[in-house]
Amino acid sequence: MSDLGALLQIASAAVDRASSLVSRMAVGEVRPKGDRDMVSDIDLAVEQDLRDFLSRETPELGFLGEEQGSVKPARQLTWALDPVDGTANLVNGIPLCAVSLGLVSGESPVLGVIDLPFLGQRFKAAQGLGAHADKQRLTPSTRDELSKAVIAIGDYAVGAHAQKRNELRFAITQLLAERALRVRMLGSAAIDLAWVASGRLDGSIALSNHPWDMAAGTAIAREAGALVLDADGQNHDLLSAATIAVAPGLRQPLLQLLADARKQVAE
Structure with a gap:
């Protein structure tokens, strides 16, 4: 390289x-x-x-x-x-x-x-x-309880099939409102990822993955020590469907929330 x-x-x-x-x-x-x-x-x-x-x-x-x-x-x-x-x-x-x-x-x-x-x-x-x-x-947050965490979410979907695509986003928002300390929608994936890297945010959830949006922030968050994952917990790359950045201590509770949201939408 x-x-x-x-x-x-x-x-x-x-x-x-x-x-x-x-x-x-x-x-x-x-x-x-x-x-x-x-x-x-x-x-x-x-x-x-x-x-x-x-x-x-x-x-x-x-x-x-x-x-x-x-x-x-x-x-x-x-x-x-x-x-x-x-x-x-x-x-x-x-x-x-x-x-x-x-x-x-x-x-x-x-x-x-x-x-x-x-x-x-x-x-x-x-x-x-x-x-x-x-x-x-830069170092990420050390929090390990979702009830004490500030989590950012990406923008809601627009365009074709937005109503269907937003069902999971709405379910995630509802569960975050119930479980997290605070929920934030900043309108910039780059800021979300940079602020997870610096500990200003404890995690961010984006159900999207465009390289221009995510590449820089993913590199920064990972190098800082945060985790960047796909929605199923696999390591994130350019083929991932989602971009989940999280402080290491919150990996399991945030992934469980995503699984619960998917189950809620499927029912």
């Missing part, structure tokens, strides 16, 4: 560029992108800038962006970018959004940089090199 330390420096420089654009650009035109989804001028500008930058700095690597798709997708190492994770928050003046840049080897994320431009927070990690926010090493 290529030198992950050097690639982490390149990724950090790329995210510096992206964060600067997000902070100083006007949102501009907001275009619809499917049912109740959107893309802004900022999303497009950031993705184009980082696509150009990374093609110059790492021409041998592939690139996958949320807005414009992939180039050289068959390469062993591929960048995965969400230029603005939380666009709906951004366009409504809610500061919970992130630039998320991951690096994927095969089916596994190995590096990630997540920046929260309006909160002044930066999270980064590479496999074997630790996970950090600035110079502080």
Whole structure:
């Protein structure tokens, strides 16, 4: 594998560029992108800038962006970018959004940089090199009781068959309301994963798994010591159906909650 330390420096420089654009650009035109989804001028500008930058700095690597798709997708190492994770928050003046840049080897994320431009927070990690926010090493929560835990959930489904797809999400929300200390929906998978890595959240549940959303946060959370799993408890990779990040002590109670939610929907 290529030198992950050097690639982490390149990724950090790329995210510096992206964060600067997000902070100083006007949102501009907001275009619809499917049912109740959107893309802004900022999303497009950031993705184009980082696509150009990374093609110059790492021409041998592939690139996958949320807005414009992939180039050289068959390469062993591929960048995965969400230029603005939380666009709906951004366009409504809610500061919970992130630039998320991951690096994927095969089916596994190995590096990630997540920046929260309006909160002044930066999270980064590479496999074997630790996970950090600035110079502080990240460690997940040590909680082991769901009744004392703060758990984030991903957005509800929209688009085709949303009503059916949301049945399990609603069941999970109900059980969390009954068992967890608090439930949060932040509107950014990157923030959910970074905050699990740093112990701000005790777990996060997303019944989705797009590489641009999850690659960076998965790499950071794992390197910090959190678990990132599929909904059945298997190790998470790019083929997983869900992305469950959790402090190690909460693995069993959170997986039991998911199993109970599936049973509830099936009845």
